[in-house]
Amino acid sequence: MQYTFIDILRRALDEELARDPTVHLLGEDVAAGGAFGVTRGLAQKHGSARVRNTPISEAAITGLATGAALCGLKPVLEIMFIDFATLSMDCLVNQTAKYRYMSGGQLAVPLVVRTQAGAAGGAAAQHSQSLEAWFIHVPGLIVVAPSTPAEAYGLLKSSIRLGEPVLFIEHKRLYAMKGELPEGGELPPIGRARIARPGTDVTVIAYSAMVQTALEAAQELAQHGISAEIIDLRTLLPLDMATIAASVVKTHRALIAHEAVRNGGVGAEIAARIGSDLFDELDGPVLRVGCPFAPIPFAPELERALLPGSADIVRAVREELRR
Amino acid sequence: MTDPTLADWKRMYGALWRIRLFEAQVQRLAAAGEIPGFPHLSTGQEAVAVGVCSQLEREDLLFTSHRGHGHVLAKGSDLQATFAEILGRQTGLCRGRGGSMHLVDVANGVLGATGVVAGNLALAAGAAWAAQAQGGKNISVVFFGDGATGAGVLHETLNLAALWRLPVLFVCENNGVAEFTSREEHSKVKYESSFAAPYDIAAKTIDGNDLPTVWAAAHEAIETLRRGMGPYLLECMTFRMAGHYVGDSQRYRSKEDLAEIREKCPIERLKRHLLARGIEPEELDAISDLGKNDVLQAVERARAAPRPDPATVMNDVYRTPALAAIPG
Numbered sequence: 001m002q003y004t005f006i007d008i009l010r011r012a013l014d015e016e017l018a019r020d021p022t023v024h025l026l027g028e029d030v031a032a033g034g035a036f037g038v039t040r041g042l043a044q045k046h047g048s049a050r051v052r053n054t055p056i057s058e059a060a061i062t063g064l065a066t067g068a069a070l071c072g073l074k075p076v077l078e079i080m081f082i083d084f085a086t087l088s089m090d091c092l093v094n095q096t097a098k099y100r101y102m103s104g105g106q107l108a109v110p111l112v113v114r115t116q117a118g119a120a121g122g123a124a125a126q127h128s129q130s131l132e133a134w135f136i137h138v139p140g141l142i143v144v145a146p147s148t149p150a151e152a153y154g155l156l157k158s159s160i161r162l163g164e165p166v167l168f169i170e171h172k173r174l175y176a177m178k179g180e181l182p183e184g185g186e187l188p189p190i191g192r193a194r195i196a197r198p199g200t201d202v203t204v205i206a207y208s209a210m211v212q213t214a215l216e217a218a219q220e221l222a223q224h225g226i227s228a229e230i231i232d233l234r235t236l237l238p239l240d241m242a243t244i245a246a247s248v249v250k251t252h253r254a255l256i257a258h259e260a261v262r263n264g265g266v267g268a269e270i271a272a273r274i275g276s277d278l279f280d281e282l283d284g285p286v287l288r289v290g291c292p293f294a295p296i297p298f299a300p301e302l303e304r305a306l307l308p309g310s311a312d313i314v315r316a317v318r319e320e321l322r323r
Numbered sequence: 324m325t326d327p328t329l330a331d332w333k334r335m336y337g338a339l340w341r342i343r344l345f346e347a348q349v350q351r352l353a354a355a356g357e358i359p360g361f362p363h364l365s366t367g368q369e370a371v372a373v374g375v376c377s378q379l380e381r382e383d384l385l386f387t388s389h390r391g392h393g394h395v396l397a398k399g400s401d402l403q404a405t406f407a408e409i410l411g412r413q414t415g416l417c418r419g420r421g422g423s424m425h426l427v428d429v430a431n432g433v434l435g436a437t438g439v440v441a442g443n444l445a446l447a448a449g450a451a452w453a454a455q456a457q458g459g460k461n462i463s464v465v466f467f468g469d470g471a472t473g474a475g476v477l478h479e480t481l482n483l484a485a486l487w488r489l490p491v492l493f494v495c496e497n498n499g500v501a502e503f504t505s506r507e508e509h510s511k512v513k514y515e516s517s518f519a520a521p522y523d524i525a526a527k528t529i530d531g532n533d534l535p536t537v538w539a540a541a542h543e544a545i546e547t548l549r550r551g552m553g554p555y556l557l558e559c560m561t562f563r564m565a566g567h568y569v570g571d572s573q574r575y576r577s578k579e580d581l582a583e584i585r586e587k588c589p590i591e592r593l594k595r596h597l598l599a600r601g602i603e604p605e606e607l608d609a610i611s612d613l614g615k616n617d618v619l620q621a622v623e624r625a626r627a628a629p630r631p632d633p634a635t636v637m638n639d640v641y642r643t644p645a646l647a648a649i650p651g
Contacts, residue, residue: 063445071434
């Protein structure tokens with residue numbers, strides 16, 4: 001059976017609500033199904049005490065979810081757009097991330113903050129951002145960004161069961177994507193990347209919707225005789241450097257692709273690590289594909305012009321390999 | 324809980340002294356450079372801490388602000404472990420990771436202080452939500468200063484707590500000054516309790532330096548919460564006898580201000596009550612002497628306690644062992 005990304009997220013939440021009575025959902029409109037329908041029907045099935053609407057008060061609901069997580073609940077908080085996580089930042093950075101450490105290990109914060117990011121369909125500058133780099137800078141947080149429905153299903157369940165504060169970033173362009181439930185009962189571990197497509201000539205490291213873009217690029221590169229290995233990071237914090245290293249040792253070339261701006265992005269961190277850890281393995285500079293340094297524009301022509309696509313990956317790889 | 328007996332009042336008199344003397348030691352050792360960071364003292368506000376916290380059960384959940392030593396001690400946390408944390412020792416409540424502004428003592432229901440003004444209000448509501456969801460009778464209490472009214476999250480949290488009828492007691496210590504800025508300069512609203520009415524939250528403004536008044540008001544508020552009647556905002560008018568932090572010269576305060584503050588000292592006031600009820604001055608002196616003895620002993624033991632092992636600095640960033648090796 002085929003599920004959309006949205007349907008499979010709902011299935012994962014439904015199953016976790018049924019499996020563990022401490023799991024609770026909260027957020028703006030979630031009892032009504034959520035702005036994107038991810039939580040549709042869950043309040044009816046699991047009760048309005050466990051699937052709760054909140055006021056539009058990101059600061060307070062993030063604090064509320066954190067406080068509840070300290071006291072035995074496993075809240076899954078929906079922040080409708082990552083752009084609004086700016087209003088959650090005080091709590092996430094100063095409290096949620098640090099509570100375990102500051103308390104000398106007395107407490108843990110089993111909280112998942114589901115949020116939705118990325119540009120599509122003219123959502124414009126305040127509903128399209130990719131802000132994940134801010135969060136990988138904070139010790140204590142976990143940042144997850146799935147690339148397919150099957151990945152989202154397993155990673156969301158793993159995140160809920162992890163017992164750490166997790167920022168779970170869903171890309172709006174993936175919401176309509178269809179896929180099967182993953183086979184086998186095993187859930188993907190948090191902190192482990194996967195090879196989305198094996199290859200030998202260049203390692204392309206991506207996450208979230210950019211994995212799909214990289215897979216398209218790999219098809220085109222194959223027509224030019226270039227075999228690209230695509231790594232789907234799945235988790236941005238922690239980074240799975242072992243999987244990256246194993247690939248770069250094989251290909252000797254690396255490119256990181258993300259939708260966020262390059263400046264100070266996740267790619268900068270990965271490039272620095274490859275540069276310092278794997279310098280002798282490299283046959284060329286570590287490349288980065290990302291957004292130019294501008295806000296996301298509204299008009300479709302402008303949005304297209306700004307967003308990095310598979311052509312950018314293909315061009316960067318071909319120039320470097322001179323093929 | 325029934326009305327306090329004379330023995331209860333004497334115990335509370337001792338509790339006031341313990342906090343006062345504990346903080347005097349914090350002040351002394353901070354000035355001597357033995358305490359890292361910048362501790363904030365609650366000297367002059369002890370009646371609020373004792374009046375509220377002495378009525379809490381161990382499983383009730385306490386959140387406080389950066390000025391929270393008194394609340395933590397009044398809830399029953401160990402003098403020595405609390406002082407050791409303020410000194411940054413391995414035997415401290417948080418093994419030296421938290422310090423004065425991040426005291427946490429889970430076994431005693433102290434879920435923590437915070438260095439961010441208004442930072443714990445929503446967390447306290449969340450703890451109350453968990454208590455409500457688990458069907459417990461326990462409540463959540465959060466202390467904050469009048470400076471927190473400037474933060475939007477206070478208003479968001481009041482709304483949410485009212486909507487969900489959460490068993491959370493908001494205790495505002497209105498000491499008339501936010502850091503270095505007077506109430507008149509930082510807010511047009513005279514009493515914080517006025518923020519409760521629009522949300523239909525029960526509220527009261529009381530004299531926070533008179534322990535019997537605080538006790539009675541807190542008693543009523545806690546009873547309301549335990550009956551599931553939703554949140555309560557208790558505003559305690561009080562005075563910060565100390566500066567904002569240890570070493571603050573308080574140039575922004577007049578001599579008359581400071582003299583008046585000493586006149587309203589909550590310990591002196593309870594002493595007057597107890598003397599009027601026929602307690603001998605010698606007995607009261609014995610209580611404060613005992614408190615002093617306990618505090619000094621705890622302080623000396625805490626000072627002798629081992630410092631944290633630098634090799635443990637990466638412990639407890641994550642609970643999951645496999646995640647512990649994230650390179651900086």
